[in-house]
Amino acid sequence: MSARDLSVLISVIMIVAMLIIPLPTWLLSILILCNISLALVVILTTMNMKEPLEFSIFPSLLLLLTLFRLGLNVSTTRSILTHGDAGGVVETFGTFVVGGNVLVGMVVFLILIIIQFIVITKGSERVSEVAARFTLDAMPGKQMSIDADMNAGLISEKEARERREKIGREADFYGSMDGASKFVKGDAIAGIIIVFINLIFGIIIGVTQLDLGFGEAATHFALLTVGDGIVSQVPALLISTATGIVVTRAASTGNLGADITGQLFAYPKMMYVTGGTIILLGLFTPISDLFTIPLGLLLILAGYMNSRAPEPDEEELLTMEEEMHTDELKSPESVVNLLSVDPIEFEFGYGLIPLADANQGGDLLDRVVMIRRQLAIEMGLVIPAVRIRDNIQLNPNEYRLKIKGSEMARGEVLLDHYLAMSPGNDDDSIEGIDTIEPSFGLPAKWISEDMKEHAEMMGYTVVDPPSVVSTHITEVIKNNADILIGRQETKQLIDHLNETSPILVEEVTPNPLSVGDVQKVLAKLLKEKISIRNLPIIFETLADYGKMTTDTDLLTEYARQNLARQITEQYLSHDSSLKVITVSGKVEKMIADGVQQTEHGNYLSMDPNDTQEILTSLASKLEELALVDQQPVVICSPAVRMYMRQLTERYFPQVPILSYNELEADVEIQSVGVVNVS
Numbered sequence: 103m104s105a106r107d108l109s110v111l112i113s114v115i116m117i118v119a120m121l122i123i124p125l126p127t128w129l130l131s132i133l134i135l136c137n138i139s140l141a142l143v144v145i146l147t148t149m150n151m152k153e154p155l156e157f158s159i160f161p162s163l164l165l166l167l168t169l170f171r172l173g174l175n176v177s178t179t180r181s182i183l184t185h186g187d188a189g190g191v192v193e194t195f196g197t198f199v200v201g202g203n204v205l206v207g208m209v210v211f212l213i214l215i216i217i218q219f220i221v222i223t224k225g226s227e228r229v230s231e232v233a234a235r236f237t238l239d240a241m242p243g244k245q246m247s248i249d250a251d252m253n254a255g256l257i258s259e260k261e262a263r264e265r266r267e268k269i270g271r272e273a274d275f276y277g278s279m280d281g282a283s284k285f286v287k288g289d290a291i292a293g294i295i296i297v298f299i300n301l302i303f304g305i306i307i308g309v310t311q312l313d314l315g316f317g318e319a320a321t322h323f324a325l326l327t328v329g330d331g332i333v334s335q336v337p338a339l340l341i342s343t344a345t346g347i348v349v350t351r352a353a354s355t356g357n358l359g360a361d362i363t364g365q366l367f368a369y370p371k372m373m374y375v376t377g378g379t380i381i382l383l384g385l386f387t388p389i390s391d392l393f394t395i396p397l398g399l400l401l402i403l404a405g406y407m408n409s410r411a412p413e414p415d416e417e418e419l420l421t422m423e424e425e426m427h428t429d430e431l432k433s434p435e436s437v438v439n440l441l442s443v444d445p446i447e448f449e450f451g452y453g454l455i456p457l458a459d460a461n462q463g464g465d466l467l468d469r470v471v472m473i474r475r476q477l478a479i480e481m482g483l484v485i486p487a488v489r490i491r492d493n494i495q496l497n498p499n500e501y502r503l504k505i506k507g508s509e510m511a512r513g514e515v516l517l518d519h520y521l522a523m524s525p526g527n528d529d530d531s532i533e534g535i536d537t538i539e540p541s542f543g544l545p546a547k548w549i550s551e552d553m554k555e556h557a558e559m560m561g562y563t564v565v566d567p568p569s570v571v572s573t574h575i576t577e578v579i580k581n582n583a584d585i586l587i588g589r590q591e592t593k594q595l596i597d598h599l600n601e602t603s604p605i606l607v608e609e610v611t612p613n614p615l616s617v618g619d620v621q622k623v624l625a626k627l628l629k630e631k632i633s634i635r636n637l638p639i640i641f642e643t644l645a646d647y648g649k650m651t652t653d654t655d656l657l658t659e660y661a662r663q664n665l666a667r668q669i670t671e672q673y674l675s676h677d678s679s680l681k682v683i684t685v686s687g688k689v690e691k692m693i694a695d696g697v698q699q700t701e702h703g704n705y706l707s708m709d710p711n712d713t714q715e716i717l718t719s720l721a722s723k724l725e726e727l728a729l730v731d732q733q734p735v736v737i738c739s740p741a742v743r744m745y746m747r748q749l750t751e752r753y754f755p756q757v758p759i760l761s762y763n764e765l766e767a768d769v770e771i772q773s774v775g776v777v778n779v780s
Contacts, residue, residue: 114166120173124180127189133174134191134333140167141337145344154348155268158275167341168289171334175296178330182300183307188326195329211328214335215294244269250487258442289338293331300327373405443507445486445586448575453498456517457568458490466490469572476576481583481628482635484594488575501571503578505585511578513540515567519548525561532557540570541577584629592621599637606638609645615652620644622654623661630747630758632665632672639664653703655744663740663763670766673735673758679770682760683723685738685746686778689716693742693749706745715779717753723775724757732774735760 125133144163151157178188187193245266252262301324308319377398384394448470456462467490474485496502502512514537515521522532523539523546534547549557549564558564565573579586596617600607611617623644624634634640643661651657662669674680696708720736727734736759738746743761750757765771 117166117170117173120177124184125177127181127185127187130174130177130181131189131191133177134189137167137171137174137337138333140170141340141344145340145347148344148347151348154275155271157348158271160344160348161275164341164345167337171289171338172292175292175330175334178334179296179300182323182326182330183303186304186308186312186322186326188330192326192329192333195333197325197329208324208328211297211331211335214332214339217339241269241273293335293338296334297327297331300330370405370409373401373408377401377405444489444504445506446488446579447504447507448488448490448501449493449496449504450490450501451496451498452492452494454501454515454517455492457571458492464568466568466571469568470575473572473576473579477579477583479635480633481580481631482633482637483583483587483628484591485579485586486591503575505579505582510582511540511574513571513574515570516548517567519550519567520554520557521565521567521570522547522549522553522557522562523565525563529560529562532560532562540574580631583631584625587621587625587628589617589621592617592624595624595634595637596620599641603638603641606641606645610641610648614648615644615657619648619652619654619657623658626654626658627661627665632662632669636665636668655703659740659744659761663761666764666766669760669764670769673733673760674769675733679772680735680765681727681732681772681774682735682737683720683727683775683777684773685736685742686776689719689777689779690739690742692716692779693745697745706748708749712779713749716749716777719777719779720750720754720757723777724754726775736777737762737765737771740764 120133144160144167147157148160154160178192181188182192248257248262248265248269251257252259257265304323304327305316305319308314308323309316312319314322377400379398380394380401381398383389384391384398450457455464457464458466460467470488470490474488477483477485493502497514499516500512500514503510516535519535521537521539522534523544532547532549533553534549537546537548538544539546554564596607596611611620623640627634627640640661643664644657647657647660670680692708692712693706696706696712697704698707724734734757736746736750736757738759738761740761740763743759743764747759750759
């Protein structure tokens with residue numbers, strides 16, 4: 103144990119001893135002076151701190167100082183009532199400070215009590231209570247702000263962790279201060295009671311035991327009582343003031359002295375007005391000019407000196423900022439920050455800056471917010487914040503979208519044109535620049551604003567550039583949602599579900615399934631564009647089948663079957679029927695025979711010629727449906743669905759593969775083709 107730790111422990115033991123063991127008057131005088139010194143150190147420390155957390159030990163220190171002061175009260179009371187003496191310090195405060203006048207001493211003591219109890223203590227208690235309440239209420243918002251800044255790449259994970267710890271310490275500090283302020287209030291009440299005890303019982307002891315006359319006893323013990331009361335209330339008042347300073351410190355970047363001088367005298371003209379008012383007060387009232395004119399002139403001089411204070415040069419400020427930025431780039435931490443990869447990045451050439459610049463009418467940031475809301479509703483996944491920035495390496499009208507550092511899409515838009523997509527029959531009267539619609543790969547034209555109305559009359563779908571970009575971003579994110587959901591995102595979804603269905607979560611994770619297992623199931627569903635918003639049904643399935651198998655492929659199939667109503671509504675046409683391409687029994691048998699079972703899972707291994715024949719048959723059926731503008735859906739038996747998906751996803755990733763168990767029984771199914779082999 104270090105010497106500092108030992109000294110604190112010994113001090114606490116001595117405080118306890120003061121409550122039991124009588125102390126000599128010379129030691130009482132030393133301890134009283136120590137009490138006053140500690141109170142001065144505390145209030146000066148609070149005035150020089152920049153934020154409350156720099157003095158986080160204050161609530162505990164306040165309790166110890168209060169206990170110390172009460173221990174002194176007990177010791178001085180014991181000494182006064184036993185020997186009629188409490189040491190030189192108490193006697194000095196009772197005679198010299200109040201001039202030996204008992205009534206003056208009582209008035210001074212009562213004024214100190216009123217100031218401390220009604221003004222400072224009451225105000226500090228209220229401020230502490232409100233600060234604690236608002237700090238606790240603001241914690242969720244601050245946490246979300248930190249997460250948003252970290253997702254946006256504005257701060258590193260280390261900085262986010264430090265800020266979270268600071269928020270937690272702030273909440274603990276203000277909560278402690280709310281309780282600690284009650285100590286100050288109780289100390290004031292105890293001081294009043296102790297004074298009356300000393301006065302009443304001192305007179306009784308002086309008359310009955312010390313053979314003093316009533317007047318003599320009243321005078322002697324009243325002076326000692328007043329001295330004891332004042333000598334204890336002065337440090338108590340300082341501690342109460344320090345408490346008020348701590349809980350009222352807010353929105354400050356410097357210590358109290360710097361803030362007062364910097365903010366109170368920030369407007370020199372107001373000091374001129376104040377100085378002039380004081381001078382006029384002396385000239386037109388009976389107040390002596392000897393007091394008012396020097397004070398007024400001093401205020402005017404102070405205002406003049408402040409007005410001449412040099413303002414920081416803007417060029418110097420810019421130079422300092424550049425130097426600080428250079429130093430940051432040279433630091434090791436700046437290199438580490440380069441290792442982080444943004445989940446989603448949208449980069450554009452300088453010609454597309456008006457898309458994102460709100461001052462130029464750009465609303466891309468608002469559209470991205472709506473995209474995140476839309477995908478949260480449609481897919482059940484909280485999309486990370488999209489980092490939007492310009493890139494001079496791109497062509498002026500070019501943009502690209504990157505997911506986890508890899509480019510997923512690239513496009514080009516003309517801000518002064520509109521994108522017109524043909525209804526099927528091209529019209530030669532529509533003049534424009536031929537292009538390909540980036541979201542769905544449809545042939546289109548960039549047309550001028552003059553041609554817009556004519557194109558709409560001819561049945562063309564006309565879209566403005568911001569809508570083209572936002573639609574492209576939406577489709578790319580939707581097609582790659584399985585990449586965006588990792589273990590951390592899955593843990594957030596589980597925590598959200600745990601708020602409403604804790605028992606359901608408890609049955610699934612961490613046993614029998616880990617967060618990684620759940621993440622794989624959700625990613626497989628998203629990969630085939632199955633929304634995971636109905637997370638309770640998915641977890642019900644995992645709870646039922648997770649104890650029997652941990653194969654995420656099988657668990658995904660079970661989850662799809664329990665989501666049958668959702669999947670049916672997703673692909674159902676307007677006439678409540680479902681037009682499908684079925685898979686023949688021969689093809690299903692070929693796929694089932696090609697499944698290889700290993701200890702690491704099952705995989706499909708077929709003869710290349712058979713695979714090519716199946717894909718060729720499916721391609722021909724898809725072409726037939728494309729000619730009549732029908733949405734292709736392939737349906738097969740549950741046993742081979744996921745293997746059929748494995749077979750076709752590389753060549754036909756947008757074609758949904760469903761099983762009979764994933765469709766509701768009351769749905770009318772119309773077969774418009776059969777995948778078969780010769």
